[in-house]
Amino acid sequence: MSVRAAVIGLGDISALHLDAIAAMPDAELVAVCDIDQARAAAASDRLGVPAFTDHRTLFAEAAPDVVHICTPHAAHAAATIDALEAGIDVITEKPLARDPRQAAAVVDAAARSSAKIAVCFQNRYNTPVRAAKELLDSGELGAITGAAGTVIWHRTPEYYQASPWRSTWSGGGGGLLMNQAIHTLDLLRWLVGEVQSVAGTAATRALPIEVEDTAELTLTHENGIRSIFYATNAHAANDPITVSVVTEHAELFLSGDLRVTYTDGRVETVTEEKSAGGERAYWGVSHERLITDFYARRGDSEPFWITPTDGARLVDIIHEVYRGSYPEQIAQLTEME
Numbered sequence: 001m002s003v004r005a006a007v008i009g010l011g012d013i014s015a016l017h018l019d020a021i022a023a024m025p026d027a028e029l030v031a032v033c034d035i036d037q038a039r040a041a042a043a044s045d046r047l048g049v050p051a052f053t054d055h056r057t058l059f060a061e062a063a064p065d066v067v068h069i070c071t072p073h074a075a076h077a078a079a080t081i082d083a084l085e086a087g088i089d090v091i092t093e094k095p096l097a098r099d100p101r102q103a104a105a106v107v108d109a110a111a112r113s114s115a116k117i118a119v120c121f122q123n124r125y126n127t128p129v130r131a132a133k134e135l136l137d138s139g140e141l142g143a144i145t146g147a148a149g150t151v152i153w154h155r156t157p158e159y160y161q162a163s164p165w166r167s168t169w170s171g172g173g174g175g176l177l178m179n180q181a182i183h184t185l186d187l188l189r190w191l192v193g194e195v196q197s198v199a200g201t202a203a204t205r206a207l208p209i210e211v212e213d214t215a216e217l218t219l220t221h222e223n224g225i226r227s228i229f230y231a232t233n234a235h236a237a238n239d240p241i242t243v244s245v246v247t248e249h250a251e252l253f254l255s256g257d258l259r260v261t262y263t264d265g266r267v268e269t270v271t272e273e274k275s276a277g278g279e280r281a282y283w284g285v286s287h288e289r290l291i292t293d294f295y296a297r298r299g300d301s302e303p304f305w306i307t308p309t310d311g312a313r314l315v316d317i318i319h320e321v322y323r324g325s326y327p328e329q330i331a332q333l334t335e336m337e
């Protein structure tokens, strides 16, 4: 029997989720949902499935097995918690939730539910990233001595005008860090180890938005390693994300591909098997891999390996920076709950 899938939030990223569902022979799209009635109706016509404007009605009437949450950040937690309470498996787009309190509520709901949940940190499935993780875990490279990451990207005023939630604290819960750089912070945490503390600043330097467009962070991991991090959405192009991990015997440099430079002079590279072309190449190639893997592991007894606790930890790390740089906005966000 096919796995019954539904997608909530039918904007830009939903296309990748819908494509991944369509590509799986054992999955069937049964319903879609968007609070924008016209958008929901257009998707219903295009995809040949019923459309809803409220996710609870969709859950009751379409009885999906898995729901994909592709809404703005402020709407992630409510839909995720409702799905988990209804026993429906969830793939939620990042971040887990708009703010730490909502994220903690999702972690609690997941602990109470027998349903499975994944947070869409798809870059962990990039071939060069997986190769880096395997090399680091093998012990072959010796201990990690330091790491760094950069996200130097371009977002236009039109990007924010097209979906105004992206530029606001109430809708996005933040900007560059919460929306874009969170992927690279996830990779640093995954590759180097749990983050113990963070010092950093975030600022709105160039773009006409409430939330930050530029940030610099120093992460101290529990193993004592330091990661340095710089990110901006105010560049004139989307440069490749970079992650560098220095170990006793090599330096790993991820920038699309992985280059491993050993201290004895050997250099090895690992390239991505698929190419991400087109205007949105910066989304990477791995949504389909994560989604297919989640569906394949639905019957497992253990939780999916990218957990709500991972998602909540990243929201907490980002908030440590926001509390210093945007104290009034964060106080207002907390009052909004």
Ligand SMILES: NC(=O)c1ccc[n+]([C@@H]2O[C@H](COP(=O)([O-])OP(=O)(O)OC[C@H]3O[C@@H](n4cnc5c(N)ncnc54)[C@H](O)[C@@H]3O)[C@@H](O)[C@H]2O)c1
Pocket: 008, 009, 010, 011, 012, 013, 014, 033, 034, 035, 036, 039, 053, 055, 069, 070, 071, 072, 073, 075, 093, 094, 095, 120, 121, 122, 162, 163, 179, 283
């Ligand atoms: N993993 C990635 O690489 C990646 C890339 C882009 C976006 N995203 C994430 O995907 C999510 C959506 O981003 P987007 O750029 O597609 O946004 P978008 O604004 O293009 O689309 C969001 C859609 O959700 C709808 N919506 C809003 N509130 C809703 C609700 N309560 N119920 C149902 N529908 C609702 C809106 O009407 C809109 O159609 C965000 O969480 C974003 O961070 C992830």
